[in-house]
Amino acid sequence: MALVVGAAVLFGVLALFVSPRVGRALGPALDAVGLGGDLVARRVVARGLLNPRGLAFGPDGALYVAEAGAAGRERVQVAPKQQYRIGRSGRVSRIGPDGDRVTLVEGLPSALTSHDDDVGPTGVAVLGNSVYVLTAAGGTSWGDSSFDNAVFKIGPGGALASIFDYQGYNLREPSLARRSDPRADVPGGMPYGMAAYGQHLYTTDGNLEFVLELGPDGQARRILEYPTSNHVLTGITPGPDGALYVAELGPWPYQEGSGRITRLDLDGQATERWAGLTTPIAVAVADDGTLYALEFTAPLRQWPNTGRVLRRSQDGGVEALATRLNFPTAMALGPDGNLYVANNGHHSADGSGEIVRLDLGAQGPLVRLRQWLRSLHAAAALILHSSFVPGIPVLTHSLVQLLRTTHIGSPP
Numbered sequence: 001m002a003l004v005v006g007a008a009v010l011f012g013v014l015a016l017f018v019s020p021r022v023g024r025a026l027g028p029a030l031d032a033v034g035l036g037g038d039l040v041a042r043r044v045v046a047r048g049l050l051n052p053r054g055l056a057f058g059p060d061g062a063l064y065v066a067e068a069g070a071a072g073r074e075r076v077q078v079a080p081k082q083q084y085r086i087g088r089s090g091r092v093s094r095i096g097p098d099g100d101r102v103t104l105v106e107g108l109p110s111a112l113t114s115h116d117d118d119v120g121p122t123g124v125a126v127l128g129n130s131v132y133v134l135t136a137a138g139g140t141s142w143g144d145s146s147f148d149n150a151v152f153k154i155g156p157g158g159a160l161a162s163i164f165d166y167q168g169y170n171l172r173e174p175s176l177a178r179r180s181d182p183r184a185d186v187p188g189g190m191p192y193g194m195a196a197y198g199q200h201l202y203t204t205d206g207n208l209e210f211v212l213e214l215g216p217d218g219q220a221r222r223i224l225e226y227p228t229s230n231h232v233l234t235g236i237t238p239g240p241d242g243a244l245y246v247a248e249l250g251p252w253p254y255q256e257g258s259g260r261i262t263r264l265d266l267d268g269q270a271t272e273r274w275a276g277l278t279t280p281i282a283v284a285v286a287d288d289g290t291l292y293a294l295e296f297t298a299p300l301r302q303w304p305n306t307g308r309v310l311r312r313s314q315d316g317g318v319e320a321l322a323t324r325l326n327f328p329t330a331m332a333l334g335p336d337g338n339l340y341v342a343n344n345g346h347h348s349a350d351g352s353g354e355i356v357r358l359d360l361g362a363q364g365p366l367v368r369l370r371q372w373l374r375s376l377h378a379a380a381a382l383i384l385h386s387s388f389v390p391g392i393p394v395l396t397h398s399l400v401q402l403l404r405t406t407h408i409g410s411p412p
Contacts, residue, residue, distance in 0.1 A: 038321065038322045038323065038358075039319060039320065039321045039322070040321050040322065040358050040359055040360055040362060041358075041359040041362035042322055042356055042357065042358050042359070043356070043357050043359070044343075044354050044355070044356055044357075045095070045099050045340070045355050045356070045357045046063075046065075046095045046099055046101055046354060046355040047351075047352075047353075047354045048101060048351045048353075048354075049065060049067055049093065049101075049342075049344075049348065049351065049353030049354060049355070050067045050068065050069050050070050050089060050090075050091065050348065050349060050351055050353060051067055051068035051069060051070070051118040051120070051329075051345060051346065051347075051348050051349060051353055052065050052066070052067050052068075052329060052330065052342035052343075052344075052345050052348070052353040052354075052355065053065075053066045053067065053068050053120075053121065053122045053123065053124075053192075053329050053330055053342065053345060054066035054121075054122055054123035054124040054125075054134070054193065054194055054330050054342075055124070055330045055331065055332040055340060055342055055355075056124045056125050056126050056131075056195075056196070056332065057126070057332060057334055057335060058094075058126045058129075058131070059126070059129065061096075061097045061335050062094050062095060062096050062097065063094070063095040063332075063334070063340060063355065064092060064093070064094055064095075064104065064124045064126060064131055065092065065093045065094075065095060065124065065342065065355065066092055066121040066122055066123055066124040066133055066134070067090060067091050067092065067093060067120070067121055067353065068090060068110060068118045068119055068120035068121055068122060068136075068137075069087065069088075069089035069090035069091065069108065069109075069110030069118070069120040069121065069349075070087065070089040070110065070118075070349035070350075071084075071085045071086060071087050071089065071110050071111050071112040071118065071120075071349065072085060072086050072087015072088065072089060072110065073085065073087065074086050074087060076142045076144075077142065078114075078140045078141075078142045079114075079140060081114070082113075082114040082140070083114055084111045084112065084113055084114065084142070085111065085112040086109070086110070086111045086112075086137070086147065087110050087111075088107045088108065088109060088110065089106075089108075089110045089120070089349075090106075090107075090108030090109055090110040090120035090121040090135065090137070091103055091104075091105060091106040091107070091108060091121065092104045092105050092106075092108075092121060092124055092131070092133050092154065095355065103158075104131065104154060104158060105133070105154050105158035105160060106158070108120060108121050108133070108135060108137075109135055109137040109138060109146065109147040110137055111137040111138075111147070112349075117346075118346060118347065118348075118349065119136045119137045119139075119190075120135065120136065120137045121133050121134070121135050121136075122134055122135065122136040122191060122192055122193075122194075123136075123191065123192065123193050123194025123195075123203060124194065125194045125195055125196040125201055126196060127196040127199075127200075127201060127216060130153055130154070130216075131153075131154045132151060132152065132153055132154070132163070132194070132196075132201060133151070133152050133154060134149075134150075134151050134166070134191050134194045134203055135149055135150055135151075135152070135166075135191075136149055136189075136190060136191045136192065137149070138167055138188055139167075139186040139187070139188040139189055139190050139207065140186055140187065140188065141167070141187075141188060148165070148166075148167035148168070148188060149166040149167040149170075149188050149189055149191055150162050150164060150165055150166050150167065151163050151164040151166060151194075151201065151203070151214060153216075163214075163216065163217070163218050164214055164218045164220060166188070166189060166191060166203075167188035167189070169220060170187065170188055170189045170205075170208060171187055171188065174187075174208075175189075175205070175208040175209065175210045175222065175225055176209075176210070176225040176226065176227050177207075177208055177209040177210070177225065177226055177227060177228060177229045178208050180227050180228070181227065181228045181229045181230075183228070183229040183230065184207055184208050184209065184229040185207070185229075186207040186208065189205045189207060189208045190205060190206045190207035190208070191203050191204065191205050191206075192204050192205070192206045192233065192234045192235070193233070193234055193235040193236040193246075193247070193282075193330075194236070195236045195237050195238055195244070196238075197238035197244065199215065199216070200213050200214060200215055200216075201213075201214040201215075201216075202214070202223075202236055202238075202244055203236070204233035204234060204235070204236050204246060205233060206232045206233050206234055206249065207229060207232075208229070209225065209226040209227075209228070209229050209231050209232075209233060210222045210224055210225045210226070210233070211223050211224040211233065211236065211244070211246060211264060213266070223264070223266065223267070223268045224246075224264055224268055224270055230250075230251035230252075231248045231249075231250070231251070232248060232249035232250060232251070232252075233246055233247070233248055233249075234246075234247045234248070234249050234280070234281045234282065235247040235280075235281055235282030235283050235294070235330065235331070236283075237282075237283055237284055237285060237332075238285075239263070239285040239289075240285060240286075240287050240288075240289065241289070242266070243263050243264060243265050243266070244263075244264040244265075244266070245261055245262070245263055245264070245273065245283045245285055245291070246261070246262045246264055246283070247259070247261055247280040247281055247282055247283045247293065247294075248260050248261070248262055248280065249279050249280060249281060249296070250277075250278075250279065250280075253299075253300050253301075254278070254279050254297075254299055254300060255278075255299055255300065256278050256298075256299040256300075257275075257276040257277065257278060258278070258299075259277040259278055259279055259280040259295075260272055260273075260274060260275045260276070260277055260280070261273045261274035261277065261280060261283050261291060261293055273291070274291055274293060274312055277293055277295060277310070278295050278297075278298065278299050279295050279296040279297050279298075279299070280293045280294065280295055280296075281294055281295070281296040281328070281329060281330075282294035282328075282329070282330050282331040283331070284331050284332060284333045284339060285333075286333065288314070289314050290311060290312070290313055290314065291311070291312040292309060292310070292311050292312075292321075292331065292333075292339060293309070293310045293312070294307070294308075294309055294325075294328050294330070294331040294341060295307055295308045295309075295310065295328075296327060296328060296329070297327065302327070302346070304326055304327070305324045305325070305326045306323075306324070306325075307323075307324075307325030307326060307327060307328040307343075308320050308322065308323050308325065309321045309322040309325070309328075309331070309339065309341065309358060321339075321358060321360075322341075322356075322358055325341065325343050325356070326343055326344050327343075327344060327345050327346035327347065327348075328341050328342060328343050328345055328356075329342045329345025329346065330342040330345065334357075337360060337361070338357050338358060338359050338360050338361075339357070339358040339360060340355055340356070340357055340358075341355070341356045341357075341358065342354075342355060343355070343356045
């Protein structure tokens with residue numbers, strides 16, 4: 001009787017891992033009892049953020065976070081059928097190594113668009129000892145130039161110095177996509193990611209489809225321009241090989257596998273580095289060349305709790321390190337060698353945004369469950385000698401093999 005019950009339990013666990021929908025529905029309960037689907041340990045290290053976006057570490061080990069904000073109550077008409085809610089709730093926070101959050105600068109432009117997108121401070125970077133912020137609330141102007149997209153240097157006491165008029169640059173010098181594709185319909189651009197490398201800042205634009213190189217004195221040049229607005233450039237980071245790595249969310253309606261990671265030389269040579277991703281919104285590269293991709297959501301629509309972190313080794317093997325993230329928007333490797341992810345980065349005007357640390361050196365509950373199943377298989381084989389009830393060792397062995405490639409809560 002005990003063997004029958006044991007077999008039934010194993011079949012039940014098997015069904016859980018085979019069915020992504022069952023796993024996704026039971027994900028919170030599994031997390032609560034320590035049986036979640038992460039391959040690495042995860043921990044929330046900061047809370048209370050307002051639509052967190054860009055992440056950057058400073059030389060002091062602090063994490064800087066660009067927060068798009070909570071918009072505001074004022075409504076403005078930006079086009080005949082487009083109305084925004086605007087306010088000055090955007091900010092940049094500094095999170096110390098002890099986890100304490102301090103507001104570095106606040107009162108930055110923030111908006112909720114007619115497409116239900118939270119826009120505001122979107123990128124942050126540390127160049128030398130200076131912190132820079134990229135704003136994105138003004139791609140479509142309504143007459144208030146203080147909302148125009150720009151890059152600012154943050155000074156003592158939160159003082160802002162504009163170093164680049166991003167909006168004006170795009171209006172004066174339209175990008176290739178703006179000139180050739182009607183889908184590039186945001187005149188001032190929709191900037192998203194920003195990273196520092198060498199003596200320059202680099203930004204991406206998800207509507208006008210270019211990567212911009214920007215000097216601290218405001219000199220700018222586009223090092224990559226796509227002719228069509230169907231790439232949706234998002235996160236950007238430098239790699240150990242001297243190149244930039246860019247996440248491309250992919251064309252609407254964001255079919256499964258339509259996104260990618262592109263490697264970009266500073267002379268503008270772009271090569272596909274990782275294809276077949278779904279809504280990649282950020283990328284990180286370890287010193288040994290290992291790639292990490294952050295997927296915003298499952299395909300075709302915005303599915304809550306379907307964000308994932310994937311890892312691709314140098315031999316091409318891919319595994320999901322963390323699943324069931326809720327609209328994650330940014331990712332960075334910390335000085336401790338762990339990954340930091342901005343979670344609840346969309347529709348978190350209530351302050352539910354958070355920073356999640358993925359401890360790459362610590363095993364997650366799914367790995368521990370696999371080890372337990374291997375032990376179960378070995379014990380069953382030893383006790384039953386595979387001849388008394390041969391199905392039990394075979395079943396546990398099959399389940400172990402399945403768990404190597406299957407993850408609870410995978411997108412549909």
